[in-house]
Structure formats: structure tokens, C-alpha cells
Amino acid sequence: MSLTLGKLLLLARQDEPQAGDISGTCVLCSRPTEQGQPIKKVVSNNFMGWASFLSGNCFCPECAYLFSDQTFRKKSWAASVSGGFRIFRNDEAQEILFNPPQAPFFIHIAKRGQKQTWLSCLHRIASNPNRYWFSHESYDIPILFERERAREYAKWADEALEFGLTKTELVSGQFKMKSWQKAYEQGRESMLRQLGSFKGDPLWEVIVDVARK
Numbered sequence: 001m002s003l004t005l006g007k008l009l010l011l012a013r014q015d016e017p018q019a020g021d022i023s024g025t026c027v028l029c030s031r032p033t034e035q036g037q038p039i040k041k042v043v044s045n046n047f048m049g050w051a052s053f054l055s056g057n058c059f060c061p062e063c064a065y066l067f068s069d070q071t072f073r074k075k076s077w078a079a080s081v082s083g084g085f086r087i088f089r090n091d092e093a094q095e096i097l098f099n100p101p102q103a104p105f106f107i108h109i110a111k112r113g114q115k116q117t118w119l120s121c122l123h124r125i126a127s128n129p130n131r132y133w134f135s136h137e138s139y140d141i142p143i144l145f146e147r148e149r150a151r152e153y154a155k156w157a158d159e160a161l162e163f164g165l166t167k168t169e170l171v172s173g174q175f176k177m178k179s180w181q182k183a184y185e186q187g188r189e190s191m192l193r194q195l196g197s198f199k200g201d202p203l204w205e206v207i208v209d210v211a212r213k
């Protein structure tokens with residue numbers, strides 16, 4: 001049986017799942033359970049991730065665990081079966097992405113701490129530090145980390161920020177007139193064109209987001 005995100009977090013934090021008494025199907029992982037918890041007890045009314053739920057009548061203990069601690073939503077974190085659980089600051093995110101904990105692991109990057117975007121990654125536990133899925137609060141979809149591409153992006157992002165471009169310019173691929181002017185003056189217009197070609201790739205957007213200024 002594959003490791004789900006709830007199970008990974010339980011193992012990483014060496015916690016015990018809370019067993020309920022409902023027999024049925026988990027709305028999140030679709031597995032049958034004898035120890036389900038009521039849906040309304042697990043998630044609050046202002047929960048925003050209903051779209052991730054499938055048909056089912058309860059939460060299995062492992063999936064319920066995902067909602068048992070607001071840290072999972074509010075903070076950026078890395079979880080690993082053998083490496084444990086740790087939260088990290090945004091300025092540590094780049095370091096963590098390139099140096100993830102021992103596999104199997106999972107990384108989530110929070111921004112405002114409001115959306116549980118890791119819901120799309122229930123079955124996307126990472127096994128390869130060079131190519132793995134992670135979640136970022138700005139994206140409802142899993143994001144694929146590929147080391148070579150990420151390294152190249154990080155190099156370009158650093159160079160661009162040093163040149164004076166803003167993160168908004170980098171993500172949108174739309175550069176201000178004065179940025180083009182500066183680029184022409186310094187013979188760097190090919191850099192701007194190259195940067196513009198990354199537009200639309202979520203990995204590029206995340207690398208820009210976590211790049212240090």
C-alpha cells in the first residue's frame with residue numbers, strides 16, 4: 001500500500017492517528033475504513049478545499065490527521081519518515097527544495113497560510129530528491145521539481161534580481177520599459193528574452209518566489 005500524505009506526516013511526527021467509529025469510505029483517499037471520523041468534525045465550515053473531496057462518508061484516521069494541526073496549513077514544512085518534521089521560513093525554501101530531507105518526504109510552501117494546496121498531493125510522496133512533486137500555496141496543482149531545470153532557473157533568477165528586475169516582472173514575463181532600456185544599454189536584451197521564455201512554468205514561478213533578493 002502506498003504512503004499517503006497523512007500517513008507520512010504521522011510517521012514523520014511519530015504521532016498516533018485518532019480512530020473514529022464510522023465504517024465507510026474516506027472522502028479524501030477513497031479507501032475503505034472501519035475507523036472513520038465524521039466529515040463535519042474534521043473540517044470547518046470555512047474550509048476551502050471541498051473540490052478535492054471525492055464521494056465518501058467520512059475521513060479515514062490518516063487523512064483526518066491532515067486537518068488535526070493548523071501548522072500544516074499555516075506554515076511551510078518538510079516531512080520525512082526518517083528525518084522527521086520541520087517547519088521553515090520562506091527564506092529557507094530554496095535551500096530546502098535543493099536539499100530535501102531523506103526520502104520518502106514531502107515539502108509544502110505556505111504563503112498566507114490559508115489554503116491546503118497539499119490536498120492535490122495526497123499520493124505524491126517524494127521518493128527521488130532529483131525529481132519530485134511538492135506543493136505551494138499559490139497553486140492548486142502539484143508542482144514538479146526537476147533538479148537540473150530548477151538549478152538553471154535559480155541561476156537565471158539570481159542574475160535577473162541582481163540586474164534589478166522585480167519578481168513581478170520575472171513571473172509575468174512582462175518587463176518595464178526602463179528594464180528594457182537598461183538591458184539594451186548593457187547589451188543584456190537576450191537575458192530578458194530568455195527570462196520571458198520561462199513564463200507560465202509553475203516551477204519557474206516558485207523558484208522566483210523563493211529566490212533571495
Ligand SMILES: [Zn+2]
Pocket residue numbers: 026027028029030031059060061062063064
Ligand atoms: Zn483517507
